[in-house]
Amino acid sequence: MKKLIIVGAALAAFAAPATAQETVRIATEGAYAPWNFLNDAGEPAGFEIDLANAICEEAGITCEIVINDWDSIIPNLLAGNYDVIMAGMSITEERLETIDFSDNYFPPDPSRFVAAPGSNLDFANLTGARVGVQGATIQAGWAEENLGANNTIVAFSTADQAMADLAAGNLDTILADGAYLQPVVDASNGAIEFVGEEVLIGDGVGAGIRKGDAELIETWNTALDALKADGTVDGLIAQWFDGMGPFFSE
Amino acid sequence: MDVILNEIVLFAPAALFNIYFAAASIPLGFGLAILFAFGKASRNPLISALSRGYIYAFRGSPLFIQLFMFYSLALSMNVTHWKPMGIDWLVLHPLFLGPLVLVLNTTAYTAEIFYGALRAVPHGELEAARAYGMSPWQQFRSVTWPHMIRLAWPAYTNEVVFLFHATAIVYLALPVIGEQKDLMIRAKELFERDFNAYLHFPVAALYFLAVSLVVFFVFGRIYERLVRHLQRAPKMRYAPKWIR
Amino acid sequence: MLDLLPEWMRDGIGDDAAFWIGYLTNGKHLAWYASFQFTIFAALLGGTLALVFGLVGAGLKSSRFLPLRAIGDFYSAIVRGVPDVLFFLFFPLAFEQTVEWFVATQVCTPETIAASTSPWPPCREANWFLGTTEYLILASVSLGLVYGAFATNVIHGAMRAVPHGQLEAARAYGFSDAQVFWRFQIRQMWVYALPGLSNVWLLLVKATSLLSLLQIADIVLWADRLGAPNFLPAVGLVHGDWRWRYYLVLLIFYILVTWLSERGFEALMRRAGRGMLNEARG
Numbered sequence: 001m002k003k004l005i006i007v008g009a010a011l012a013a014f015a016a017p018a019t020a021q022e023t024v025r026i027a028t029e030g031a032y033a034p035w036n037f038l039n040d041a042g043e044p045a046g047f048e049i050d051l052a053n054a055i056c057e058e059a060g061i062t063c064e065i066v067i068n069d070w071d072s073i074i075p076n077l078l079a080g081n082y083d084v085i086m087a088g089m090s091i092t093e094e095r096l097e098t099i100d101f102s103d104n105y106f107p108p109d110p111s112r113f114v115a116a117p118g119s120n121l122d123f124a125n126l127t128g129a130r131v132g133v134q135g136a137t138i139q140a141g142w143a144e145e146n147l148g149a150n151n152t153i154v155a156f157s158t159a160d161q162a163m164a165d166l167a168a169g170n171l172d173t174i175l176a177d178g179a180y181l182q183p184v185v186d187a188s189n190g191a192i193e194f195v196g197e198e199v200l201i202g203d204g205v206g207a208g209i210r211k212g213d214a215e216l217i218e219t220w221n222t223a224l225d226a227l228k229a230d231g232t233v234d235g236l237i238a239q240w241f242d243g244m245g246p247f248f249s250e
Numbered sequence: 251m252d253v254i255l256n257e258i259v260l261f262a263p264a265a266l267f268n269i270y271f272a273a274a275s276i277p278l279g280f281g282l283a284i285l286f287a288f289g290k291a292s293r294n295p296l297i298s299a300l301s302r303g304y305i306y307a308f309r310g311s312p313l314f315i316q317l318f319m320f321y322s323l324a325l326s327m328n329v330t331h332w333k334p335m336g337i338d339w340l341v342l343h344p345l346f347l348g349p350l351v352l353v354l355n356t357t358a359y360t361a362e363i364f365y366g367a368l369r370a371v372p373h374g375e376l377e378a379a380r381a382y383g384m385s386p387w388q389q390f391r392s393v394t395w396p397h398m399i400r401l402a403w404p405a406y407t408n409e410v411v412f413l414f415h416a417t418a419i420v421y422l423a424l425p426v427i428g429e430q431k432d433l434m435i436r437a438k439e440l441f442e443r444d445f446n447a448y449l450h451f452p453v454a455a456l457y458f459l460a461v462s463l464v465v466f467f468v469f470g471r472i473y474e475r476l477v478r479h480l481q482r483a484p485k486m487r488y489a490p491k492w493i494r
Numbered sequence: 495m496l497d498l499l500p501e502w503m504r505d506g507i508g509d510d511a512a513f514w515i516g517y518l519t520n521g522k523h524l525a526w527y528a529s530f531q532f533t534i535f536a537a538l539l540g541g542t543l544a545l546v547f548g549l550v551g552a553g554l555k556s557s558r559f560l561p562l563r564a565i566g567d568f569y570s571a572i573v574r575g576v577p578d579v580l581f582f583l584f585f586p587l588a589f590e591q592t593v594e595w596f597v598a599t600q601v602c603t604p605e606t607i608a609a610s611t612s613p614w615p616p617c618r619e620a621n622w623f624l625g626t627t628e629y630l631i632l633a634s635v636s637l638g639l640v641y642g643a644f645a646t647n648v649i650h651g652a653m654r655a656v657p658h659g660q661l662e663a664a665r666a667y668g669f670s671d672a673q674v675f676w677r678f679q680i681r682q683m684w685v686y687a688l689p690g691l692s693n694v695w696l697l698l699v700k701a702t703s704l705l706s707l708l709q710i711a712d713i714v715l716w717a718d719r720l721g722a723p724n725f726l727p728a729v730g731l732v733h734g735d736w737r738w739r740y741y742l743v744l745l746i747f748y749i750l751v752t753w754l755s756e757r758g759f760e761a762l763m764r765r766a767g768r769g770m771l772n773e774a775r776g
Contacts, residue, residue, distance in 0.1 A: 031719060033729045038719055040730045041521030068709055075442035076709075078612035080621035098612075135426065148428065155426050160722035164735040165425075167723060168328040170342045184725040187732065211611035240728075310696075310752035311745045312703035315714065319741035322721070326735060415577035422579070422707065434580065445614035447591055451584040455576040462575050 023062045024216070025082035026052050026207075030067040031158040034183060034240040035088035038067075047240035048086040051105060054232055058223040071136045071157055074099060077208060083216060084209055088177065090138050090202030100211050102220040104204030105233055107247045111139050112178040113196040114166070114185060121173055123196035126151055132162040132171040138201045139175040166192070175199070179241055186242065257453045260436070265457045267432035270345070271417035275352035276410060282353065283360030287398075290365045301361070308358030313351070313416050317423035320351045344424040352420070356413045363409060367402035368394070400476045407469040411462045418458070433457055517731060526716035530747075532626075533713055536634045536702045537751075541695055543638025548645025548694075555650045566646065573643035578701050581640050586632035586708060594620050629708045641698045648690030653679055655686040684766045692759040699751055703744070717744055 028036040030044055039045035044065045056063035066082055077085055077099060090109075091101045115121060121129060127150040133140040135155035143153050154171060156162040159180060165171045173195065174181075185192050209217050227233050234246035289301030308316070324332070324341050332338035340346050371394055379389045418434045426435060437454040441447055507515070517523070554566030573581060591614065598620035606617035615621050624632070656679050664678045705712035721737030724730055 031722065033724070033726050037729050038522060038525075042523075042525030043521065067711065072442055072709070075445070079445065079614060080612075080618065081623065144428075153428055157425075158718075158722065160724075161425070161718075163725070164322070164723045164737070165325060165342075168325045168735065169333055170325060170328055170338065187725045187727065212609055306752075307745075307749055310749040312700040312748055314703045315741055315744050315748065318714070318718070319738050319745060322735060322737035322741065326738060418577040418579050419704075434577075437580070438583070441587070445591070445612075447584060447587045451580060451588070455580055455584075458577055458580065459572070459575045 023064050024056065024084060025064050025066055026084045026086050027066050027068045027073055027077065027082040028052075028085075029070045029073065029087045029158070031070075031160050032088050032180060035180065036086070047236055048088065050236050050240075051227075051233065052084075052086050054227055054236070055220060055223040058226055059219050061219070069157065070134060074136075074208065077210060080210075083213070084207050084220070086207050088180065088205055089208050090177070091204055091206045092138055092202050094141070095208070098211070099208045100213070100217055101206035101208055102217055103224050104206045105224055105228075106179065106205035106237065108200065108202060108204045109177055109179045110198035110200050111142070111175055111202075112181055112194055112198050113173045113175050114181050114192050115173040115195045116166070116169070117190060117193055119172060119195060121195055129172040130154060130170070132156060132165055132174040134159045134162060134176065137176075139177075139199075142199060142201050143175050179244070183242060253449065254453065257449060258456070260440075261433060261453055261457060264431055264433045264436040264454075265461070267421075267430065268414065268417040268457070269461065271348050271352060271420055271432075272410075272414040274349035275356055276413060278349075278353045279356035279360055279413075282357040283364050286357060286361035287364035287368055290361065291368050305358045305361050305365075308355055309362060313355050314419050314423055316355060317348070317351050317420060320354075321347060321424055344420065344427065345430070348417075348420040348424060352413065352416065355416070356409065359409050359412075360406060363402050363405045364398060366405075367398045370401050371397040396476075403469070403473050403476055407466065407473070410469065411465050414461055414465065415458060520730075522716075522720060522730070525711075526713065526720060529711055529713050529716050532630055532705055532710055533702045536630060536637060536705060537699050539631070539634035540637030540641065540698055540702070543635060544641035544645050544694060544698060545691070547638055547642025548649045548691075551642060551646030552649035552653060555646060556653060566650075570643045570646040570650075573640055574647070578640045578697075579704055579707070582633065582636050582701065582704055583707060585636035585639060586629060589632060589635075590622060590624060591615075594622050597622065626710055629710055630705070633705055633708050633710065637698055637701055640701070641694050644694045644697065645691060648694060649683065649687050652683045652685075652687035652690065656682045685763070688759060688763045688766055692756070695755060695759070696752055699755065700748060703748070713744055713747075717741055 028044060028048055030036055030038045032046075034046050036044060036046040036048045044067060049065060052063060052065065068076055068082070070087065073085055073087055073089075074095070076082065085099075088106075089095070089101075091104060095101070113121075113123070126147055129147075129151045131143050131147055131151050132154050133143050133156070135157060140153070140155055143151075147153065154162075154165070156165070159176055162171070162174050162176070163184065166174050178198065181194070185194060207220055209220065224233070228248035231246070231249045234249050237245045237247065286301045286305060289297050290305060292298045292301070321342070324347060328338050328342065332341045375393050375397070376389060379393045384392070417432065421432050421435045431439070433454040437450040440450045551566050551569055554562045555570065557563045557566065594615040598616040601619045602617035606619060610617045660682060661674055661678055664674045669677065703712075703714055706715040717740035718737060721735065721740040723735045724732055726732070
């Protein structure tokens with residue numbers, strides 16, 4: 001339930017309070033393309049990896065990307081296995097009770113349903129459908145609350161596994177982040193399409209940081225402000241999300 | 251104390267899932283294992299080789315990977331096979347697929363136990379039965395079967411307990427539907443909330459221990475019945491000869 | 495990888511084959527192949543520790559001193575009564591917490607405890623950071639503890655199976671108790687223990703498939719990531735769900751390891767059985 005390191009070596013050390021010289025460990029999931037994934041070279045890559053590197057360079061700190069399963073990514077942040085989460089994590093009231101977030105680096109993004117063509121799902125009053133979600137996400141909570149009574153909610157440990165089940169016809173629909181689904185729908189040549197209405201959950205995507213780590217949040221926000229102002233964030237969004245934006249620079 | 255009691259109550263519904271997985275797979279595995287044990291002992295080279303191969307493959311690989319593989323294999327056949335048959339809702343459900351893989355798994359282990367026992371059936375008695383002119387079916391019913399089951403019972407008891415333990419892996423490999431969570435998932439989930447490793451895992455372990463003891467008790471009573479006519483029956487112990 | 499080949503060879507294998515060789519040797523696949531080292535390391539270290547714990551446990555179980563005997567019995571009974579996967583997860587997490595708790599009693603002050611917002615560790619300074627190496631070692635110890643309990647039973651039984659006459663004869667020759675134990679009982683015990691230990695080893699090997707549960711990037715995690723469907727050309731080859739093929743490779747790997755282990759143990763048993771009565775051979 002803990003963490004692994006794909007790049008860089010780990011040293012067992014009792015963590016001293018964060019200082020400028022210390023390595024900041026950034027956890028990501030590595031299975032949520034194009035946000036974060038493992039590329040053909042077997043290394044973490046994607047929008048958030050590029051952004052993390054830009055932030056670390058801007059702030060002049062050494063960073064290390066680690067991969068951690070999504071369902072234990074917050075517990076392991078609290079347990080001190082890393083210092084920052086950058087894993088396409090939406091800022092929500094519920095999460096703010098346990099961790100803090102930096103300013104968002106991706107604007108509020110509606111969640112959307114996808115299905116195979118001709119699914120004819122009646123979203124106004126959905127019953128008896130098999131709805132796939134990734135476990136421990138805002139969509140999982142929303143689906144359980146709003147659709148759970150009349151439908152089957154199936155929780156997968158990665159979003160890719162849910163997509164595999166949808167493609168194989170084991171799910172009627174998937175509820176996930178629009179920005180995750182958009183490239184998939186675009187690349188699917190009509191095999192997967194958006195259905196139903198957009199659902200607004202969450203306040204955009206930010207970096208998760210332990211409560212009380214004020215210094216680190218400050219570092220992140222300062223760097224993000226600079227990168228937003230000079231267009232780096234928008235550039236990366238446009239690069240990884242097929243020309244979306246700009247959102248942050250005037 | 252209250253905390254522990256609360257925890258025990260909280261885990262009770264989760265334990266039902268583990269018990270269900272074991273109960274759903276043991277009877278079927280028992281029956282299939284007899285077939286495969288005889289298959290492995292068969293003089294027909296093809297049947298023998300197939301049974302051997304099956305038993306070897308399932309005993310030689312981890313259940314964890316078997317579960318992953320069968321889920322994605324079943325998934326890849328969904329559109330082509332299960333959908334046209336209208337059974338897709340069933341095949342991919344963890345409450346069906348879990349026991350299915352457990353059956354395949356326990357069949358191999360149990361067949362190996364039965365095969366070992368089969369080879370230990372005294373030859374003289376079989377010859378005597380044949381001399382009496384018994385049909386193969388009669389030989390099986392009155393000589394082979396009683397010997398085999400008696401010889402295999404202690405090891406089979408261990409296998410049943412191991413299978414129950416193996417149910418802890420099922421939901422670590424298959425998707426979780428709604429609130430259908432077994433002891434492992436429940437313990438993991440609670441641990442990730444408050445990091446109290448010394449509470450959640452031992453309580454889950456307690457359930458596994460308790461059910462194991464019940465299995466030993468029940469199977470021990472059955473064993474006593476099986477050997478009641480023997481004057482010096484070997485005692486049954488929790489000391490497996492063929493462990494998984 | 496492919497560009498290492500001489501050109502005539504590259505032409506010879508054709509575009510299709512060349513494509514697949516290239517795909518199967520890309521960095522992601524190489525990382526998968528490299529991750530087999532974790533599995534092998536955990537099996538070897540876990541196996542060695544299981545043998546050590548088994549010998550210690552068997553020693554405790556045959557002790558004449560009741561409390562020691564009780565500890566041995568308790569260890570082998572409780573650990574075997576619990577699923578391996580449960581103990582496998584519990585031990586590293588509990589061990590980490592225990593260490594952190596000890597550290598916390600030394601370094602935490604009421605202020606730092608008050609400043610900590612997470613339920614664990616008590617204060618930030620007491621946090622013990624564990625990486626892949628540490629988890630791999632803890633996982634191996636955990637495997638060693640679980641299967642050491644099985645080995646305890648096997649070795650305990652084997653020690654009692656050594657013919658009494660042998661030990662009495664040794665005593666009659668004037669060997670001390672310690673000499674009888676080490677030179678005769680332990681030496682001869684192997685013949686009886688090897689078949690059981692072979693079973694324990696095979697169980698342990700199969701349990702190494704659980705490493706990914708401790709967030710180690712092992713063969714199972716990579717198989718999942720490699721086989722998961724990919725829709726985006728920017729990420730790599732676009733393909734459907736290939737997971738079962740990757741799992742099949744792992745399945746075959748484990749069957750192969752089982753086969754090799756069986757051959758190895760057969761050779762060991764032949765060696766250990768030299769000069770012994772035939773019936774003693776497993």
